[in-house]
Amino acid sequence: MTARRSPDAHVDYGPPRYGHFRAASHWMLAGAVIAMLISGFLLVAPMAESDPAKVAVVGMHMIIGLTIALFC
Numbered sequence: 527m528t529a530r531r532s533p534d535a536h537v538d539y540g541p542p543r544y545g546h547f548r549a550a551s552h553w554m555l556a557g558a559v560i561a562m563l564i565s566g567f568l569l570v571a572p573m574a575e576s577d578p579a580k581v582a583v584v585g586m587h588m589i590i591g592l593t594i595a596l597f598c
Contacts, residue, residue, distance in 0.1 A: 551597075558594050562587070
């Protein structure tokens with residue numbers, strides 16, 4: 527027969543898998559990727575192909591995307 531633990535007993539699962547910095551940076555990068563997807567659909571997609579401003583917007587979008595990719 528096994529002994530029953532009281533519901534108030536503390537169970538030690540060991541140290542946490544990831545620290546606060548890694549968890550925070552994970553969610554910041556996830557937010558940046560989602561923001562880039564949204565900006566791509568809302569800012570870049572509706573612009574006409576012949577619009578000269580689209581080149582600048584796509585260029586900035588690519589630079590920011592590559593910067594995010596370097597941190598992943």
